[in-house]
Amino acid sequence: ILYSDSSISAFLFGLAVFSSSLIIRPAWDMNFSTLVLESLKVSSPPLVVALSSSIGSLGGLFSLLSTYDIVYSINILSVGSIPLASLLFGCSQLISRNNSSEAGSHIVLNLPINIGATLFMSITALVLFLLYVQNRSHKHGNLTIDSKKKGANVASFFAIVASTYMASQSTSTYVAMIPVLIGSLIAILLGAFFASVADVWYAVGTGQFQMISLDTSVILSYFVAPLFVLYFRFLLKYGDFCEARIVAIVSFLSSIGIIPTDVSYDIENTTMVSLLLSMGVFVAIGVPLINSLCPLGGYMYGRLYTHGQPNTKHIALCVKFADLFNDAASMDEREDLWKFLNSRENDEKTASLNVFVTIEDMKQNASLMKELIAAGHFVGITTSKEYSSFDVFQWHNIEGLVKKSCEEYLDITGDKPSWFHVGNTNTVGVHPSSLRTSYELGMRSAMWSVHINVTQSTGLSDKDLTNIVDGVKQYRGGNFIYITASKRSKGDGSVAVALQQVVSEIRVLEEKGYVFAHMSSVAKENPGMYLS
Secondary structure, three states: OOOOOHHHHHHHHHHHHHHHHHHOOOOOOOOHHHHHHHHHHHHHHHHHHHHHHHOHHHHHHHHHHOOOOOOOHHHHHHHHHHHHHHHHHHHHHHHHHHHHHHOOOOOOOOOOOOHHHHHHHHHHHHHHHHHHHHOOOOOOOOOOOOHHHHHHHHHHHHHHHHHHHHHOOOHHHHHHHHHHHHHHHHHHHHHHHHHHHHHHOOOOHHHHHHHHHHHHHHHHHHHHHHHHHHHHHHHHHHHHHHHHHHHHHHHHHHHOOOOOOOOOOOHHHHHHHHHHHHHHHHHHHHHHHHHHHOOHHHHHHOOEEOOOOOOOOEEEEEEEHHHHOOOOHHHHHHHHHHHHHHOOOOOOOOOOOEEEEOHHHHHHOHHHHHHHHHOOOEEEEOOOOEOOHHHHHOHHHHHHHHHHHHHHHHHHHOOOOOEEEOOOOOEHHHOHHHHHHHHHOOOEEEOOOEEEEEEOOOEOOHHHHHHHHHHHHHHOOOOEEEEEEOOOOOHHHOHHHHHHHHHHHHHOOOOOOOEEOOHHHHOOOOOOOOOO
16 A cells, blocks of 8 residues: 555565465464465465566556456445355354254354454445545546556456465465454555545645544544444343344244255355455455555655645646657647647636656756746656566665756756656656655655546547546636646647647636646645635
8 A cells, every 4th residue: 555556465465375374374283395385375366466567578468457447336346245245144044054953042153253353344344445435535536547557456356356265265274364354454444444534524635634644543542442332332231132133033034945054065164255255355455445546655655645725726737748848749739738828818817837857858858847937837856767566675766766856956947846746656756765755855746636648549538528627616626637648649639739628628617717826826735724
C-alpha cells in the first residue's frame, strides 16, 4: 500500500506465507526438505507474479489484463459474496449435523478455529469496500492509471486467491495461512476505514487527512471499543437464547431439505476452504482498492494533494511538458492553445495551465520553460523514470533524482519549485522517497481528481468531458484535472486540443465564474472557509 504497487504486496504476501509455513508446523515429524517444498508450492503464485512484474518483457504481459478492473461494486459483490455464502452454508450444515447427533441446543462446529471473528471481518470487509467504492468522492479519479499496474492488480488478485486455495487443501499449510490472512485483513480493514472516513470528509491534502485520521482513531477508542464490550455483555446474557433459536431454525431448514447433511463431500474441509477463501479474496481486493482510491503512502511520506478546496471555483489544469512540446508539429497547437486560453468574454479571467517538467525537459527546453512562466502559466517538476519492483530498495537514487530536478529548476528560473507532480503511476514519482524528498525540499506533491488519457485514435470523448464536468459541478472548484497523451500526435488526439475542449465545456456552464488557476491558488495551505 505504501508503494502503491500490488506486485510488491503479492511478493510480501508470498514471503509471509512461506515464512509462516516454516515456523508454524502442526506436523513436526515432517521432513524439513519436504516442508520447504510444500511451503514454496503454496507461496509460489504471488511470488511468481511479483517476479514477473519486475522483468520488463514479462511485466508487460500484465497490460493484457488491464481491462478487467476489480475495483468495481459488482465485482467486489460477486467475488466476495460467493465464499461468504459457501461459508455460511457450510456452517449451517455443521450445526444441523452436530447438534442432531449431540442433541444439544448450543452451536457445535468442531472446526480448528473460532469462526466468529473471521466471519465478522469478512462481512465487515464486504460492506466497507462496497460503501467506499460506491460513495467515493472522485467517481472518475482512479489513482491507478498505468495499464501494467492495473494488470498487476488482477494478476496479484488471482495469485493470492490461488495461494489461499492451495493452502486450504492441507492441514499443515492452512494452519500457517490463517495468521497471515487475519493479520493482512486487519491491516487492510484499518487502512480502508481511515481512508474512507477521510474521503467522506473530503480531506484536502496531507494535513487534513492526518487530522481526520487522528479524530477517527479517537472515535475507534471511545465509540467502537465500547461496542465490543456491549457485544460480549449481550452474548453473556442472551447468547444461549440466540444459539437455541439458530439451532432450531437450522434444524427446521434441514428437515425440509434446504440444508442437506447427508452429502458425499467432507463438510468440515469444504467449510475451511470457504473460510480461508472468504478472507483471501478480501485481502486480494483490499490492496488494489486502497491504492486506486487513496494515496496512503503519499499522506504518510509527503504533503500530497488530490484536489484543492471546494466551492472556490478555482480549477487546476495539469499536463506534462512533453505532451505539449514533443515536436515541431505541436508548436502550432501550442500557439493556438495560448491564444484560446488568453481569450475571454465579459469579466472572465485568463486561463492558466500547470505544466510539469522532468529534468530532461529542463535541460533541453529551458527557454520554453521561461516562456511559459512569462505567459502566466505555472511550471512545476515531475519525473518520467519508470518504476520497477527493484526500486523498493533504491531510496537514495530516487532521492538524488528529485534533488537534481530541484537544482536544475532553481538554476533556470532563480526560484525553488513549489510543486512536485507524481506523474503516471508507472514512474518513481509515487515512490515514498520521492514524496519524502519533495516534502523536505519545501514542495507539495500533487496527483489528480480526474485523469484523462488522450490517444490519437479517440481524442477526448464525450464521456471524458462528462466525467470532468460532473466533478466540477459537484465540488464547484478545487479540481485537479490531469490530461496525458499515450501517443504524441496532433489533431483531435492531442493534449492541446483536449485542453481547449475542457476549457470550452466549463466556460459554458450555467454557473459562471470558474477560474483556471495555478496549483497554489487551487490548493491553498491556509485557506479561508467557503460554504456552499
